[in-house]
Amino acid sequence: MTKTEHARRPLSPHLQIYRPMLTMLMSIFHRATGMATAVGVVLLVWWLSAAATSDAYFDMVQRFFGHWFGRMLLFGFTWALVHHALGGLRHLLWDTGRGFDLPLVEWMARATIIGSVAVTILLWIIGYGVMP
Amino acid sequence: MSMRTPLGRVRGLGSAKSGTEHWWLQRVTAISNIPLVIFLVIFVIRHLGASRAEIVASISNPFVAILLALTFVSVLWHMRLGLQVVIEDYVHGHVAKFAALLANSFVTALLGVAALYAILKMSFGL
Structure with missing residues (x-):
C-alpha cells in the first residue's frame, strides 16, 4: 500500500494567518467585553438580591464592592459595558x-x-463625586 | 405532501430551522438595552454608598421598579443570545456543547428570576 500523502492544498485562512489589524482587535474586544459584561451582570443581580435580603447581608456585599478588589472588578465591568455598548452602536x-x-x-x-x-473615567469621576 | 411552495417553506427559515430570529432578537434587545442601560447606570451612580433603606425606597417607586425589571429582562435576553453564539463557536464536543447551552439558559433564567424577585420584593415593601 502506498503511503497516503496529504495534498498541499491551501487551507481556509485562520487567525494566525492574518496581520493583526485594529478592526480585528475590535471584533475580538467586542466579544470579550460582552462576556465580561455577563460577569458584571451576575454582580449586579447579587447586589440587588442583597438589598432585598437583609441589612447584614447588604453591608457585607457593599464591603466587598468597597474593597480594592471589588472596585477593580467594577471598574473593569464599567469599561467592558461601555466598550460593548459603543461597539454595538x-x-x-x-x-x-x-x-x-x-x-x-x-x-x-x-x-x-x-x-x-473616556466615558469610563468620566463615570468614575462622577461616581466618586456623588459618593458620601 | 406539503402544498406549500419551496419559497414559502424556506422564508424566514435557514438551514438551522430558526431563520433570522436569533439575529433579529439580538438586535431588538441591543436597541432596548441602550436606554435601559443608561437608566441602570444612572440608578447605580445615584445609589453609590446608599443605605439599604434608600435603595428600597427608590425601588418602591413603580416607574423605577418597572424600568429596572425591563432592564434585566432585556440585558439577560441579549446576554443569553450572545453567550449562546460564543458557546456554539468554541465548544465542539456534542455533550460539552449541549451541557454548556443548557447551563447558559438555566443560569440566565436563574439570574432573571432572582433579579425580578428582588425588585418586586423591594417594590412591594419588605
Missing part, C-alpha cells in the same frame, strides 16, 4: 448597510476605544 449602523467605508471603519474603531476609556 457600530454594529447597529453596519446592520443598516451603512458605514463600511474603510476610513470610517478605522475612525469608528479608534473612537470606540478612546470613547470607552
Whole structure:
C-alpha cells in the first residue's frame, strides 16, 4: 500500500494567518467585553438580591464592592459595558448597510476605544463625586 | 405532501430551522438595552454608598421598579443570545456543547428570576 500523502492544498485562512489589524482587535474586544459584561451582570443581580435580603447581608456585599478588589472588578465591568455598548452602536449602523467605508471603519474603531476609556473615567469621576 | 411552495417553506427559515430570529432578537434587545442601560447606570451612580433603606425606597417607586425589571429582562435576553453564539463557536464536543447551552439558559433564567424577585420584593415593601 502506498503511503497516503496529504495534498498541499491551501487551507481556509485562520487567525494566525492574518496581520493583526485594529478592526480585528475590535471584533475580538467586542466579544470579550460582552462576556465580561455577563460577569458584571451576575454582580449586579447579587447586589440587588442583597438589598432585598437583609441589612447584614447588604453591608457585607457593599464591603466587598468597597474593597480594592471589588472596585477593580467594577471598574473593569464599567469599561467592558461601555466598550460593548459603543461597539454595538457600530454594529447597529453596519446592520443598516451603512458605514463600511474603510476610513470610517478605522475612525469608528479608534473612537470606540478612546470613547470607552473616556466615558469610563468620566463615570468614575462622577461616581466618586456623588459618593458620601 | 406539503402544498406549500419551496419559497414559502424556506422564508424566514435557514438551514438551522430558526431563520433570522436569533439575529433579529439580538438586535431588538441591543436597541432596548441602550436606554435601559443608561437608566441602570444612572440608578447605580445615584445609589453609590446608599443605605439599604434608600435603595428600597427608590425601588418602591413603580416607574423605577418597572424600568429596572425591563432592564434585566432585556440585558439577560441579549446576554443569553450572545453567550449562546460564543458557546456554539468554541465548544465542539456534542455533550460539552449541549451541557454548556443548557447551563447558559438555566443560569440566565436563574439570574432573571432572582433579579425580578428582588425588585418586586423591594417594590412591594419588605
